[in-house]
Amino acid sequence: MTAPRPRTLFEKLWDRHVVRSETPATPAVLYIDLHLVHEVTSAQAFTELRERGLRVRAPHRTIATMDHSTPTTRGGFAGLPIRDAGTGARVAQVERLAQNCAEFGIPLLALGDQRQGIVHVIGPELGLTQPGMTVVCGDSHTSTHGAFGALAFGIGTSQVAQVLASQCVLQTKPKTLEVCIDGTLSPGVTAKDVILAVCTRLGVGGATGHAIEYRGSVIRALSMEQRMTVCNMSIEAGARAGMIAPDETTFAYLRDRPHAPQGAAWESAVAEWRSLVTDEGAVFDRSVTLDGSTLAPMITYGTNPGMGMAITDAIPHPDRLADRSERENAERALRYMGLTAGGLLTGTPVDVVFFGSCTNSRISDLRDAAGMLRGRHVAKGVRALVVPGSQQVKRQAELEGLDRIFIEAGAEWRESGCSMCIAMNGDQLSPGQLSVSTSNRNFEGRQGSGGRTLLASPLTAAAAAVTGVITDPRTLVGGGVS
Amino acid sequence: MSAEKWRFDSTYITLPRENVDTDQIIPARFLTTTNRAGLGPHAFNDWRYLADGAPNPQFVLNSEEARGAGILVAGNNFGCGSSREHAVWALSSAGFRAIISSEFADIFRGNALGNGLLPIEVSADVLAQLMRTHAPNARLQVDLEEQMLTLPDGTAVRFPVPAFSRYCMLNETDEMSFLLDARPDIDAYERAHRATIDTLTLRAPA
Numbered sequence A: 001m002t003a004p005r006p007r008t009l010f011e012k013l014w015d016r017h018v019v020r021s022e023t024p025a026t027p028a029v030l031y032i033d034l035h036l037v038h039e040v041t042s043a044q045a046f047t048e049l050r051e052r053g054l055r056v057r058a059p060h061r062t063i064a065t066m067d068h069s070t071p072t073t074r075g076g077f078a079g080l081p082i083r084d085a086g087t088g089a090r091v092a093q094v095e096r097l098a099q100n101c102a103e104f105g106i107p108l109l110a111l112g113d114q115r116q117g118i119v120h121v122i123g124p125e126l127g128l129t130q131p132g133m134t135v136v137c138g139d140s141h142t143s144t145h146g147a148f149g150a151l152a153f154g155i156g157t158s159q160v161a162q163v164l165a166s167q168c169v170l171q172t173k174p175k176t177l178e179v180c181i182d183g184t185l186s187p188g189v190t191a192k193d194v195i196l197a198v199c200t201r202l203g204v205g206g207a208t209g210h211a212i213e214y215r216g217s218v219i220r221a222l223s224m225e226q227r228m229t230v231c232n233m234s235i236e237a238g239a240r241a242g243m244i245a246p247d248e249t250t251f252a253y254l255r256d257r258p259h260a261p262q263g264a265a266w267e268s269a270v271a272e273w274r275s276l277v278t279d280e281g282a283v284f285d286r287s288v289t290l291d292g293s294t295l296a297p298m299i300t301y302g303t304n305p306g307m308g309m310a311i312t313d314a315i316p317h318p319d320r321l322a323d324r325s326e327r328e329n330a331e332r333a334l335r336y337m338g339l340t341a342g343g344l345l346t347g348t349p350v351d352v353v354f355f356g357s358c359t360n361s362r363i364s365d366l367r368d369a370a371g372m373l374r375g376r377h378v379a380k381g382v383r384a385l386v387v388p389g390s391q392q393v394k395r396q397a398e399l400e401g402l403d404r405i406f407i408e409a410g411a412e413w414r415e416s417g418c419s420m421c422i423a424m425n426g427d428q429l430s431p432g433q434l435s436v437s438t439s440n441r442n443f444e445g446r447q448g449s450g451g452r453t454l455l456a457s458p459l460t461a462a463a464a465a466v467t468g469v470i471t472d473p474r475t476l477v478g479g480g481v482s
Numbered sequence B: 001m002s003a004e005k006w007r008f009d010s011t012y013i014t015l016p017r018e019n020v021d022t023d024q025i026i027p028a029r030f031l032t033t034t035n036r037a038g039l040g041p042h043a044f045n046d047w048r049y050l051a052d053g054a055p056n057p058q059f060v061l062n063s064e065e066a067r068g069a070g071i072l073v074a075g076n077n078f079g080c081g082s083s084r085e086h087a088v089w090a091l092s093s094a095g096f097r098a099i100i101s102s103e104f105a106d107i108f109r110g111n112a113l114g115n116g117l118l119p120i121e122v123s124a125d126v127l128a129q130l131m132r133t134h135a136p137n138a139r140l141q142v143d144l145e146e147q148m149l150t151l152p153d154g155t156a157v158r159f160p161v162p163a164f165s166r167y168c169m170l171n172e173t174d175e176m177s178f179l180l181d182a183r184p185d186i187d188a189y190e191r192a193h194r195a196t197i198d199t200l201t202l203r204a205p206a
């Protein structure tokens, strides 16, 4: 008997979900194990089902929550002191989701539910996301779930309708990209810094058409929450998906989660999940290597997540770019940001610090931030907003007293949601304001029209909050030095 | 066949920016709609209008040449970022039938193809030429059936389109119909693979 051809993790995940193979004339039909739904990208999909007279094929593989446009102040929409023009539309949108879920039999973790939260935070914490699965959501950061050894990717609203109706998507097979991060991270350098370094290395479109597998000693040493931070931002390099092979860390995280298999089913699931690794000798279409030992805390200076640098570096000069259009792009970004090439970012005054988003709103992120804020105060004139990723994260943080630390430091302690990551719910920057944000996108106006965003880790964000200026967290106690 | 529908010529406008993300194409605050229609006036909203709401005279969509232009020529890696299909709906509703760039982000490309907005990928050289030599009344010809783009100087360049998307557009069918036809295979797949998850029995966390 000949040995089976060595396969990458991605190929194994792909192969086990093929309902119909790809042909020159048609894409593959891929089965979806878990479909996450939220209020902003689903209404038109349900309308399409109604217009075509279709039912939801597998409501038991589907779950919905409300996160993008919901208030993070107490009391939900009812608790809002002012209802502006936009509020009515947001209320109508979440009510529409509730109606759609009721009509089509989809479980909904609505605003006010103990399990509500950002869609990519609650999937893993409820144990819904499991190794070997395909996971989709009408949201590009679905790649987060790849941290469990799942094939997870964002889809558009038409595909949301298709998955609702058929539990399948049409896909052409992406290429594979190995991103290997070896060495060991220094104190003060976190998973966020790793992925910002990867995005900087690849560029904002550098992984287009590829599925990334993160490997190497740095990745193996990360906790599940940190692995989610890494996989989350795969899309920021253009990748269709990002994934990490499951291991003991994965299994320890999942065990006893509400949805994880129990008892004998758990044992057999783990035994099967252990096969979800890239085989010795399997070939990737492309490989990139980073030395984790040389990484410093990272921060972005431009208007896409690929425009990052070590916090100690000078802002890169557009002149270094040979291509004219790339150069003009970099110049435009610096103009928008109001930053000067060649200068340092450290010492730049900040207006707002945002702790939150599906990238960095889990309990370990809040612990990092609280560790720096403990016994300190948010600098005068700086607004700091702490938005836990889910109600469960919020309860855990309160159990640990982190909320007290934030509040005593002068930060706002909020309910869970996307909040200032996407600025749909009223939490937003004013034109011209500069924020350090633990989220994932620094596009023009992403956090509010005219707002300027620097992406960084919770440690770096906390360092900016207490000093009022961009600061290397390693220079402060709690930021990697003891 | 609607090959005729997909054989058209049009003037075009240029947006010489790279990495145009979907947050620029349609800012998040317009995503509270529950319809597909009506987003056109907000396409590129924050580039297109000044703070007081007046059209920004510097922005190409407000120029004379934008009137009736059905094709947008934009810099590399168009449509990156958020998966929002609203970006495609906004561009279609603003009157565009095709976008030309040297690369499209994956999700945007899929969304566009599924909505009858044709993403035409050309080489960096052709893109640079289109940007550089653009004259207000210059016209481009698009022929989806032949997968051919004819430049104002008469040069014809072939562009790639996934065979299936091309078939759907030319035959006025869609991905949903294809998937619904695949139901017997999906049934068989489900029978062969045990249910790994059941969200209906979701238990509250302890």
Ligand code: SF4
Binding pocket: A067, A068, A118, A119, A120, A139, A141, A356, A357, A358, A359, A417, A418, A421, A422, A439, A440
């Ligand atoms: S936190 Fe931000 S990136 Fe994550 S799902 Fe919400 S809006 Fe999208």
